Amino acid sequence: MHEMSLCEGIIEIAEEQASIQNYSRVKSIRLEIGKLSCAEPEAMSFAFDAVSKGTIADGARLDIDRVPGSGWCAECQKEIEIGQRYDACPLCEHYPLEIRAGDAMRIKDMEVE
Amino acid sequence: MCTVCGCGEDDKHNHEHPHDHDHHHDHEHHDHSHAHSHDHDYSKGEAGVHVAGLSQARLISIEQDILAKNNQYADANRRYFAERGILALNLVSSPGAGKTTLLTKTIEALNGTFPISVIEGDQQTANDAERIRATGVKAVQINTGKGCHLDGHMVGHAIGDLRPEEKSLLFIENVGNLVCPAAFDLGEAHKVVILSVTEGEDKPLKYPDMFHAADLMILNKTDLLPYLDFDLKSCIAYARRVNPGIKILQLSATSGEGMKQWLAWIRAARELSLIGME
Numbered sequence: 001m002h003e004m005s006l007c008e009g010i011i012e013i014a015e016e017q018a019s020i021q022n023y024s025r026v027k028s029i030r031l032e033i034g035k036l037s038c039a040e041p042e043a044m045s046f047a048f049d050a051v052s053k054g055t056i057a058d059g060a061r062l063d064i065d066r067v068p069g070s071g072w073c074a075e076c077q078k079e080i081e082i083g084q085r086y087d088a089c090p091l092c093e094h095y096p097l098e099i100r101a102g103d104a105m106r107i108k109d110m111e112v113e
Numbered sequence: 114m115c116t117v118c119g120c121g122e123d124d125k126h127n128h129e130h131p132h133d134h135d136h137h138h139d140h141e142h143h144d145h146s147h148a149h150s151h152d153h154d155y156s157k158g159e160a161g162v163h164v165a166g167l168s169q170a171r172l173i174s175i176e177q178d179i180l181a182k183n184n185q186y187a188d189a190n191r192r193y194f195a196e197r198g199i200l201a202l203n204l205v206s207s208p209g210a211g212k213t214t215l216l217t218k219t220i221e222a223l224n225g226t227f228p229i230s231v232i233e234g235d236q237q238t239a240n241d242a243e244r245i246r247a248t249g250v251k252a253v254q255i256n257t258g259k260g261c262h263l264d265g266h267m268v269g270h271a272i273g274d275l276r277p278e279e280k281s282l283l284f285i286e287n288v289g290n291l292v293c294p295a296a297f298d299l300g301e302a303h304k305v306v307i308l309s310v311t312e313g314e315d316k317p318l319k320y321p322d323m324f325h326a327a328d329l330m331i332l333n334k335t336d337l338l339p340y341l342d343f344d345l346k347s348c349i350a351y352a353r354r355v356n357p358g359i360k361i362l363q364l365s366a367t368s369g370e371g372m373k374q375w376l377a378w379i380r381a382a383r384e385l386s387l388i389g390m391e
Contacts, residue, residue: 002262002293009182013175021173031179038296038322039179085321086355096357105179113170 003043007051010107014057023112026057030109034102036069036085067104071097183297186265190300193272198280198390200383203301205323207316208289210309211333213241215366216284220248222376227383228281232271234263234288241286251275262293265300280387282379291320302386303328310334310341314348321355329360329378336365 014026029048033039041064048062069082073089079100080089088095178184194201204212213233220229231252233242242254253275255267268285277283285301287294295304306327308316311334317324324330330352338345345363352359362378364371 002296005183005260005262005264005293005297006179009179012182013177013179017173017175023171023173027170038292085325086318086351095354107175107177107179109172109174109176111170111172 003039003047004051006039006105007044007047010048011051011055011057013107014110015055017110018056018112021112024056025113026060027111027113028061028063029057029107029111030063030065032065032067032104032106032108034067034069034104035083036099036102037105039105041066065108067102069102070100072100073097180296180298183265186269187298187300188265190265190269190272192300194283194300194302194386197277198387199277199283200281200379200386201283201285201299201301202379202382203285203287203294203299203304204307205287205291205294205304205327206289206307206309207291207312210289210307210312211366212286212289212307213244215307215331215333215364216286217244217248218366218369218372219284219375219379220245220250222372223282223379228278230275230277230281230283232263232268232275232283232285234267234286236260236288251277257288261288261290262297263287263299264297268299280390282383291316291323295320295322295326302382305329305331307331307333308348310338310343310345310348314344315351317348317351317355324352324355324359327356327359329362331371331375332361332363334365334367335363335370336368 010029010031014029018024031044033041033044044064045062052058052060069084070079071082071087071089072079073092073094075092075094076089078091080091080097082097082102085099085103086095087097089097190201193199204216206212216231223229229250231242231245231250233239233245233252233254234257235241235254236257236259238256239254242252245252253271255263255271257263257267263285275283285299291306304327306323306329308330310332313319317330332345332348349361352361360378362371362374364375366372
């Protein structure tokens with residue numbers, strides 16, 4: 001369950017930012033998790049609750065925005081929504097598509113005080 | 114607790130030797146540059162206008178990769194390897210695909226041509242590190258406990274213990290798992306994924322992230338092919354579908370088939386890592 005480690009990474013970033021951006025509590029964290037990335041949102045929420053206990057983000061709300069996967073088809077010269085990294089182009093069945101979006105996992109912003 | 118980085122994570126590591134000597138943990142990962150773009154001047158800016166005791170809930174932009182911390186550790190490891198001309202290979206597979214046997218055979222075949230050291234990752238036991246040490250090379254075991262993968266930080270510590278020699282080859286045998294290790298960069302030059310033919314040929318499609326992240330796929334245990342229903346052609350096609358650039362080698366650590374090509378690949382990769390070294 002690598003979501004646990006990913007959440008530890010989030011907490012580390014939140015704690016590192018605390019002295020830089022001058023805050024003592026994190027109220028909410030907004031993530032962007034691509035549908036082609038290796039993280040499951042449900043597992044992230046579960047792991048975050050466990051990992052954030054006793055940290056600066058204890059009790060913080062985790063908001064997760066899903067980013068759809070999208071790939072570029074060199075044949076059709078089009079960007080197309082895909083559900084899997086290895087999906088073929090639904091129009092011409094060409095693959096591989098060049099992944100353009102949906103494989104990232106980012107912390108967007110945080111509500112702090 | 115580690116006196117260099119103060120991370121207090123010694124319980125994650127199995128150092129396997131008495132701590133009665135100076136540790137030269139080359140923890141360069143503490144002076145890394147940060148990926149974020151904001152001002153690091155502690156004395157000015159928002160801090161200057163903050164009124165203590167007054168609640169000021171506000172939204173701050175972070176815009177960082179969730180793996181940013183791991184990537185910083187991995188970058189420090191990569192820099193360490195580059196400066197010393199060390200070729201680091203991250204071996205990944207499911208449990209039981211034959212990583213450790215392949216490693217011991219590889220070490221024997223290279224027969225001291227150049228120095229080799231090994232970082233062994235497992236949830237529990239030091240069995241694999243012992244198997245490696247029996248071949249005469251340096252090995253350090255990392256027990257991840259509940260953890261399902263090695264990360265850049267753990268490997269940074271292991272390098273500090275192991276102190277791989279200049280121009281050497283470092284194998285990092287990851288925890289047997291085709292899911293989690295895909296996302297965690299360790300600073301290696303290449304991920305090498307080992308798939309045994311006793312597994313399903315559709316593994317590349319079932320675990321696309323790993324096959325996408327690897328530069329080389331070793332199809333291991335090919336001596337068993339006559340006894341199995343394994344569809345070799347489809348397996349190779351699936352791997353290329355996920356990663357068109359992946360190199361594929363068929364190998365049997367037991368019969369020795371394919372070992373020559375594998376050693377040639379290692380030597381070629383090592384030549385590249387030596388470029389710029391005196």
